[in-house]
Amino acid sequence: MKGPNASASTKPFKRAFLKNLLLSLQDCSRATPFDAMSLHDRKRAVKSSADVAMAAARGGGARWPKAILPHASAATTACNKAQSCRRIVRRCFCHKGRGARRRVVVAATGSDVARRLVKRRTTALRKVIPGGDAMDELSLLREAMDYVVHLRAQVDVLRRVSEAVQKRSCDCDSLRDASPYLVQSGEELVEHDFVLFFESSVRKL
Amino acid sequence: MARCGGDVSRHRKADLETVESLCQGLLDDVMLDDDKCRAMFGYLQEWPDLASMCHSASLLGEPPLAPEASNGSGSSGGGGGFRKRRPDSCLEAKGKSNSVCKRPRGKQQPCDPDQMAAVVGKGKTERARAGAKKKAELALPKDSPATSESTVTAGQKTDYIHVRARRGQATDSHSLAERVRRERISERMRYLQELVPGCNKVTGKAGMLDEIINYVQSLQKQVEFLSMKIAASNPVVNFNIVEDLFSRQLSQAACNPAALAAMAPPIGQAEPSCLQMSPLQQMQTPAGCPGFGLEMIVNNNLFSLAHGGSMSAAAAASVPAGASVESCLNVHGAAGWDIGSQSLFSGFDAPFQSVQSDSLLDNLKMEM
Numbered sequence: 001m002k003g004p005n006a007s008a009s010t011k012p013f014k015r016a017f018l019k020n021l022l023l024s025l026q027d028c029s030r031a032t033p034f035d036a037m038s039l040h041d042r043k044r045a046v047k048s049s050a051d052v053a054m055a056a057a058r059g060g061g062a063r064w065p066k067a068i069l070p071h072a073s074a075a076t077t078a079c080n081k082a083q084s085c086r087r088i089v090r091r092c093f094c095h096k097g098r099g100a101r102r103r104v105v106v107a108a109t110g111s112d113v114a115r116r117l118v119k120r121r122t123t124a125l126r127k128v129i130p131g132g133d134a135m136d137e138l139s140l141l142r143e144a145m146d147y148v149v150h151l152r153a154q155v156d157v158l159r160r161v162s163e164a165v166q167k168r169s170c171d172c173d174s175l176r177d178a179s180p181y182l183v184q185s186g187e188e189l190v191e192h193d194f195v196l197f198f199e200s201s202v203r204k205l
Numbered sequence: 206m207a208r209c210g211g212d213v214s215r216h217r218k219a220d221l222e223t224v225e226s227l228c229q230g231l232l233d234d235v236m237l238d239d240d241k242c243r244a245m246f247g248y249l250q251e252w253p254d255l256a257s258m259c260h261s262a263s264l265l266g267e268p269p270l271a272p273e274a275s276n277g278s279g280s281s282g283g284g285g286g287f288r289k290r291r292p293d294s295c296l297e298a299k300g301k302s303n304s305v306c307k308r309p310r311g312k313q314q315p316c317d318p319d320q321m322a323a324v325v326g327k328g329k330t331e332r333a334r335a336g337a338k339k340k341a342e343l344a345l346p347k348d349s350p351a352t353s354e355s356t357v358t359a360g361q362k363t364d365y366i367h368v369r370a371r372r373g374q375a376t377d378s379h380s381l382a383e384r385v386r387r388e389r390i391s392e393r394m395r396y397l398q399e400l401v402p403g404c405n406k407v408t409g410k411a412g413m414l415d416e417i418i419n420y421v422q423s424l425q426k427q428v429e430f431l432s433m434k435i436a437a438s439n440p441v442v443n444f445n446i447v448e449d450l451f452s453r454q455l456s457q458a459a460c461n462p463a464a465l466a467a468m469a470p471p472i473g474q475a476e477p478s479c480l481q482m483s484p485l486q487q488m489q490t491p492a493g494c495p496g497f498g499l500e501m502i503v504n505n506n507l508f509s510l511a512h513g514g515s516m517s518a519a520a521a522a523s524v525p526a527g528a529s530v531e532s533c534l535n536v537h538g539a540a541g542w543d544i545g546s547q548s549l550f551s552g553f554d555a556p557f558q559s560v561q562s563d564s565l566l567d568n569l570k571m572e573m
Binding site (some may be wrong): 006042043045046048050051098114116118122123124125129138141142144145147148149151152154155157158159162165166168169192 | 280386389390392393396400402409410411414415418419420421422424425427428429431432433434435436437438
């Protein structure tokens with residue numbers, strides 16, 4: 001079912017994600033300059049801005065972005081909360097009942113084992129997918145599909161950005177090695193280079 | 206489950222009309238897959254895209270499949286499975302022992318009853334609450350005529366889901382709702398199977414869920430690793446420049462012929478980006494002949510820049526560097542973006558007007 005235009009269909013999302021990523025990194029760097037932060041903090045800033053950018057770029061078509069973005073609209077959070085509360089209560093109920101039953105049943109049939117395995121994996125999937133706790137199995141699978149596609153696009157864009165950034169840093173380093181006098185003007189050229197490379201790699205998206 | 210071929214062929218034409226209605230009905234489960242991402246990403250275009258895909262799938266004219274064939278195709282890639290599913294589900298509508306009709310969603314039910322039953326069978330009572338909505342809908346249309354398959358408009362939760370119980374299966378409303386739920390889950394598991402690489406070899410719900418979880422976790426780890434990589438070289442990058450580039454609204458007027466004339470004479474490799482963009486600009490204007498000569502120069506410039514051998518010449522041209530940097534960016538941006546559009550990234554869609562620009566871009570990509 002994967003057609004040849006599989007990558008083309010995620011293009012608008014990738015573009016929106018890239019734009020959001022750059023803007024959020026910009027804001028991060030304005031708040032605390034990157035030079036002042038430690039590597040770990042920087043990595044955390046980049047990762048959180050990437051996640052937020054992905055959720056913002058996804059929009060309202062799925063539930064996992066709302067789990068990532070804390071500042072959803074008041075109306076939606078109200079009804080979402082009601083729904084999620086209902087589901088969580090239901091799930092607690094189910095868990096309680098199943099626990100009691102398990103104590104009674106001694107022999108583990110094949111179907112029981114299979115069911116238990118699936119149940120365990122479903123809970124694991126809930127932990128992995130953002131906002132998965134408040135969903136039933138059907139919508140969990142749908143959210144998982146959505147999340148996988150967008151996560152793949154995010155990884156793709158981040159890879160391109162890291163390539164561009166690394167190339168730029170390599171150029172800067174080689175520039176410094178070449179001659180100290182040329183560093184100033186050369187860096188501007190390297191910026192151009194970086195921008196061009198960035199552009200070209202984004203066009204390849 | 207025996208089916209007469211003659212019966213099948215007679216009803217098939219009528220069924221093909223219902224295929225579209227079935228697809229229409231499926232649209233409330235918006236399936237996400239790479240090739241259907243266009244449906245997901247354009248929110249407003251969501252439904253028509255899937256509808257057109259279903260329509261084309263139905264028009265492929267799949268012959269009525271025996272259950273054995275559908276068995277084999279059950280776990281294969283969903284493309285074929287999806288195609289074959291549509292007519293077969295219509296065919297299965299013929300098996301009737303109940304007045305309640307439901308929209309048959311998947312034909313895989315006879316193929317893997319043990320698999321599904323083992324997994325989901327006893328969880329009925331717990332899931333019954335989740336399917337309570339469906340049951341309420343089921344109870345009401347019991348009086349409707351038996352043979353009709355009504356079209357359910359997509360996206361309306363209050364509409365009834367009409368399901369036809371297959372021959373030899375329980376006609377209880379509970380089991381019907383349960384079966385519909387199981388079919389939906391298995392359908393989504395199939396889509397996920399295509400999405401996640403390496404899932405084709407695994408059969409069974411638990412294994413597939415395992416693969417999906419591993420895949421999502423590996424993707425998340427990749428994001429962490431890449432963000433670490435970006436952060437490692439971060440002090441070097443000045444994101445301001447990139448942001449300025451993207452946020453600036455550039456018009457073609459900024460790339461005036463004066464700037465071009467200033468750039469054209471110096472073969473200096475100091476401003477390769479400007480030189481690169483000027484041929485593009487000229488190509489975009491109707492009279493674009495002077496651009497060809499510049500293109501060759503630009504290619505050479507790009508080559509030399511990429512090899513880092515042009516740094517000595519850079520010093521000479523560094524004098525107007527400040528102003529020309531701006532103009533370069535302007536030029537670059539204007540040529541790179543759709544001139545008339547105001548949005549940020551629309552330029553990425555705008556195809557360059559001439560073939561030379563494509564070759565130039567290829568050159569650029571080759572360099573980098």
